[in-house]
Amino acid sequence: MPVVLIVEDDPGVREGLELGLTHLGHQVRTAPDGEAGLEAAARHTPHVVVLDVMLPGIDGFEVCRRLRAAGSTPVIMLTARGDDVDVVAGLEAGADDYVTKPVVPRVLDARIKAVLRRAAPQPVARTEAAGLTIDRAALVVTKHGRTVDLTPTELRxxxxxxxxxxxxxxxxxxxxxxxxxxxxxxSRLVDACVQRLRAKIEDVPSAPLLLHTVRGFGYRFGPA
Structure with a gap:
């Protein structure tokens, strides 16, 4: 469940967004000004920060610059104006996206999900372990240089x-x-497929080096 920090000085807007985003499945933390927002970001390590431009004390642009200097947490700016001045200033400060007020929680939810998808680490294109090579681009698996013939389900x-x-x-x-x-x-489908897969990619299927059973939980890939 994503943790969203809302930094907004207007109590009505802040509480409305908190209620709406909570209903849509987010964990929401709030702050009424820039100083409190920076403190909350350090304390809660949110997945995304929703940041108003016009804040008392430290404005949203400066808060965004400080957040960006401290890490890569995605930032969505809230602006009361749709003109290019706020948009460009926000992007130059390091914001990932912006939303113009009045804000609809479902629209903000969609923007949050979009920036989180963009921020998510992408899987590596190639994995090598214990003589096994997985080429995700070509969908080819080799073991000690020889192609391993896998069914589509085994490959997935x-x-x-x-x-x-x-x-x-x-x-x-x-x-x-x-x-x-x-x-x-x-779950028998998983267990049976793991057994077939071990027979094809493990040097000794009864003593696997790659596909490990974690009793009571499931399976883990990687050298022990």
Whole structure:
């Protein structure tokens, strides 16, 4: 659930956005001015900051510059005017997007999701581990230089696991990522496919180096 920090001095706007974004599934933190916004950003480490331009004390442009100097948290500027002056100034200060008031929570929600997608790390195009090479662009898997013949389902499972090396993925997560939603709930599909995949990519399937079972949770990709 994304953590959104709203820095807005107008109580009505601030509370309305907090209520609307909370209803849409965000964790919302608020601050009434620039100084409090910087403190809240340091304390809560939000996923995105929604920042009003016109703030008492430190204005939104300066807050944005300080946030950008401290890290890469996406910033969406709120402006009461739609003219190019505020837009250009906000972008030059490091903002990722802007929304003109009055703000509709659903529109802001869409903008938040868009900047979070752009900010998300992209999976590496190539993974190499224990003699296995996964080329995501070409969808080719090799083991010690030889092509491994995988079914489409086996390939999707390997891609899903290897995109997040070291992270445990539950059987339910893998069912949703690899199989059609009609199969949700039958974790035996995952277990059977992992066994077939181990037979093709592990040197010793009974002592896997790449596809590890985490009992009670799911599976993890990567050297032990």
């Amino acid at each position: 499972l390997l891609l899903a696991l290897s995109e997040r090396p070291g992270q445990v993925l539950s059987r339910e997560q893998l069912l949703g990522a690899v199989w059609d939603h009609d199969y949700l709930g039958d």
